[in-house]
Amino acid sequence: MRCLGIDARALRAGRQSGLFGTANVYGWGDDKGRTEEIIGSWFAQGGGRRDRTVIATKVYGNMGPDGAAWPNHDKISALNIRRAVEASLKRLGTDYIDVYQFHHVDRATPFDEVWQAIDVLIGQGKILYAGSSNFPGYKIAQANEAAARRGMVGLVSEQCLYNLYERRAEMEVVPAAQEYGLGVIPWSPLHGGLLGGVLKKETEGRRRTEGRAAQTLADPAKRAQFQAYEDLLEKHGLAPGEVGLAWLLTRPGVTGPIVGPRTPEQLAGALRALELELSDELLAELDEIFPGPGPTPEAFAW
Template identity: 75%
Template sequence: MEYTQLGRTGLKVSRLVLGTMNFGPQTDEADSHAIMDAALDAGMNFWDTANVYGQGENKGRTESIIGSWFAKGGDRRDKVVLATKVNGYMGTGDPWPNHNKLSAVNIRRAVDASLKRLQTDHIDLYQFHHVDRLTPWDEIWQAIDVLVQQGKILYAGSSNFAGWHIAQANEAARRRSSLGLVSEQCLYNLAERRAENEVIPAAQEYGLGVIPWSPLHGGALGGVIKKTVQGGRRAGGRAADSLADPAKRGQIQAYEDLLDKHGLEPGEAALAWLLTRPGVTGPIIGPRTQEQLDSAIRAVELELSGDLLKSLDEIFPEQGPSPEAFAW
């Protein structure tokens, strides 16, 4: 496994991030524990979750599964850089006032609840799951600074922020002499490169590590056409949307044909491509099985040639950083 520093911090993390959203809804507790054991044995040390993972009435279930794994003892918790998120409503039905978003009240409530489910005394990276357009940044940073002083969290990160949100947040933190955001978790992959316009340039300028989610674009970059033909199964989510669009389906077919020519597995190549991108700390992988985890780990050692990278750019054109994507 390879490691890198998370943005401008001294924190070293693995170049693959273990995404846990499937733990509970699609992968039971025993299999989830087995995947975490295998990931740790492979050298991965960066776990990503969120308080709302578990779906519906089971929100929080994913954090609880991770917590029961930590509770098995040993040095599990000491070896893991643990990241979770705050913003979403943990109940069902209409949100009760002050039980979601990023008010100081909800941040305090949410972090204590996550710590209890995770069975730990601190969270290494506490991420804002989405921007809160109503709560002022001075209030947010005051709440975060208190949590850091209490030892409940170490770093703060963002998720699904626009470039100007990153600038706004870190300028507000700078005025308070706070550390500010150290990472941004965003949708970024070969088929979805809009983050290159402003989000990634902003993250690089402010020293944030970029953590791409959905690196296979919901399975669209995992050999979906070949799998549907050979396995006779239907694609879902982003993969289904991509196949339904003739232009996007043509891109994916060209992508699969190119990698077949080079003898490469599409999903592994998609991860390896992200690992070549400037500013990227590591993509989030969400394995449901041991086989999927093994495939993702192989991507770390996969080297893509210059010619192949050029061909990938021809199939999925780069967006270009700001302001070049909008002007000259």
């Protein structure tokens, strides 16, 4: 599954099975929509799965035939939203989506058009709430001000790239989300595995770093940061992946990171992060290794 988020606190309390996060385009290429189909197959097994699960999916990616740039087969025009919701509902095997997220900003579509489509879908009971993903702070503000003019709730969540290494969201996105009452759902909470103890795994032969992660570690200064991170946590007897997730849970506005475990062991580690309490001393040491941008506008004005 391309993107899996689990709210283990609600799971343990028996209120829900968890939160599944996906997108209509996940699966990519000829397999676009496949992850929604996987979730739909799981729902079809019954046992109250759907009722105990929060499902969040996204609209924006090109779902046109053969990947062609057909009008209204991508982005968030009113027609594409209407068309995409129906297709996602069918793949998911459900009659409603809990949180319908805009996967990216659409500079060509005014928010009044977007909210007109969302208002109709909420009225039809096909979606419950709308959220954003990868929105800058000013777009969160624009979206919610437009919704307020229509007497609508507006966005309820923002799913953004945010982790101990990549903290730019703290400058505008997280403050905007807090100002408008959005829950922050970080994606890539371990930055593609780099915060999960990748250097030690490399040394032990348990992992070969590729792609963007390898490019990042090719920079000596960045590699030194991750080495310092792993050395610090080894000194404290802590697992890097668990600390990376636990750190996010200390951040203002964060409701729960999206995790993508590939093994039961990785899932167990993610769940342990919920019980991990980080001391003020350790938080300060982590800030020294991965300093955030600081509050705005002071971060860039003075």
